[in-house]
Amino acid sequence: MASHAHDSDHAHGNPIKEYMKVFWTLCFLTLLTVGAAALPFPAEWGTPGDILHVTIGVIIAVIKVVAVMYIFMHLKFDHPLIRAFVYVPVFLFFVLVFALNFLESFEYTRVVALP
Amino acid sequence: MSAALNLSHEPITKIANGKLGMWAFLGSELMFFSGFFGAFIVLRNSNYEVFANGSSHLNVWLALINTFFLIGSSLTMALCIHAAEKNDRSKQQLFLGLTLLGALGFLVIKTIEYSDKWAHGYFPSQENHTLFYSFYFMMTGFHALHVIGGIIPMLFMWFRGYSKKGYPYPVKLEVLGLYWHFVDLMWIFIFPALYLMIPYHGAGGHH
Numbered sequence: 001m002a003s004h005a006h007d008s009d010h011a012h013g014n015p016i017k018e019y020m021k022v023f024w025t026l027c028f029l030t031l032l033t034v035g036a037a038a039l040p041f042p043a044e045w046g047t048p049g050d051i052l053h054v055t056i057g058v059i060i061a062v063i064k065v066v067a068v069m070y071i072f073m074h075l076k077f078d079h080p081l082i083r084a085f086v087y088v089p090v091f092l093f094f095v096l097v098f099a100l101n102f103l104e105s106f107e108y109t110r111v112v113a114l115p
Numbered sequence: 116m117s118a119a120l121n122l123s124h125e126p127i128t129k130i131a132n133g134k135l136g137m138w139a140f141l142g143s144e145l146m147f148f149s150g151f152f153g154a155f156i157v158l159r160n161s162n163y164e165v166f167a168n169g170s171s172h173l174n175v176w177l178a179l180i181n182t183f184f185l186i187g188s189s190l191t192m193a194l195c196i197h198a199a200e201k202n203d204r205s206k207q208q209l210f211l212g213l214t215l216l217g218a219l220g221f222l223v224i225k226t227i228e229y230s231d232k233w234a235h236g237y238f239p240s241q242e243n244h245t246l247f248y249s250f251y252f253m254m255t256g257f258h259a260l261h262v263i264g265g266i267i268p269m270l271f272m273w274f275r276g277y278s279k280k281g282y283p284y285p286v287k288l289e290v291l292g293l294y295w296h297f298v299d300l301m302w303i304f305i306f307p308a309l310y311l312m313i314p315y316h317g318a319g320g321h322h
Contacts, residue, residue, distance in 0.1 A: 015197055023190040030182050034175065037311035050163075053314065057307040064303045072193045072296045074289075079128035082138065089142050093149055097304075100156040 022071045026064055033060045054101050062094055133290045141297045144261075148301055151254050155308060162246055163313070169247025171315035172237055174228060178310045181224045182302065188217025189299040192292045199285035208276045211288075214295070215273060218266050225259050254305050261298045265291070 036056050069090070070076050075083050124131055159166045195210035232238060232248070239249040268291050276282040 016194065019190055019193045019197075023186065026186045026189075027183065030179070030186065033307055033311060034179060037307070037314070054312050057312045061303050061307055065300050068189065068296055068300055068303070072189055073293055078130060081128050082130055082135075086138060086142075089145055093145055093152075096149055097152060097156065100153060101160075 018071050022067050025067055029060050029064050033057055036060070051102065055098075058094075058097055058101070065090070131286045131289070133286060134293065137290045137293045141293065144297060144301075148254075148257075148304075151250070151257075152304065152308070155250050155254070158246060158250070159313065165245075166247045167313045167315040169237070169251065170309060170313040172232075172235070173251070173310050174231070175310050177224050177228050178306055181221050182306055184217045184221040184224070185299045185302050188214045188221075189296050191217065192295045196285060196288050196292050199283075199288050202283070204276070204281050207282070207288075208273065211269060211273045211276065215266065215269050218262055218269065221262055222259065222266075225255065225262075251309055254309065258298070258301055258305055261301070265295050265298055269295075 033056075037053070069086065075086060125135055128135070191210045191213040195207055195214060198204075198206035198210055229252075232251075237248055239245055239252060272282050272284075272288065272291065282288075
């Protein structure tokens, strides 16, 4: 446990391989998010199409963010306290993005008349 | 080892104090950008036409190239830290240099994008595009400032690396790396939010 925690030269596997994996995953997900945005959703503002559109984009972004934090930012190898310290605010940020998107879409569909 | 150095790691988490400080700073940075994202989401949904119209004039391809610049420089930053931990000076310099190139490439593309927007009158004073372009320039502008903020210490560490002593401080590189990955993370959200998630169906709303 002790040697695991402070040895920066992690004994498990080759970190370079993991970095490359994350890199290619990020490239793939970037192209995927651009491709998904080009899909012809019936994406009128405030409709389920728009919400689906945004949801797909946000989910892909969240996967990318978690991959970067876990491997590139070494959270995988850090103490669980650090992981908790980082994950809680980031989770709240995701909640903000999701919740505002959903609530606002529904709210304005009701309140503001469509032109 | 001097007494001062013994204090450099937090006793429970075994994390370097500098890294802990950087994480705390990044927490405050997240809140800073949360303000933009919160306001962006609310105003996007209440002014969809304005935002969709504004977003349709952005150049997705340039932003895509920029995304790859940032992802690539995040990778080389991680590889640079790995080389520094292994005491491999030449690779440390190579990968830090590549990270710098990625950062500078990002700024060059950003400059091209900004001047193009400016030339076509898309800035926060034109009647029709005010709201969207306020967000565009504030969010990408603050992000670009963060890129510049990363380049400055990177340049310092890179030049110091060529001195006789080199730059044998992997923990400091790691702290800079955390910051640099955060800059990448923010772009991961800014890119889809501004460029992709506001499809435009024309003024008549035909679809």
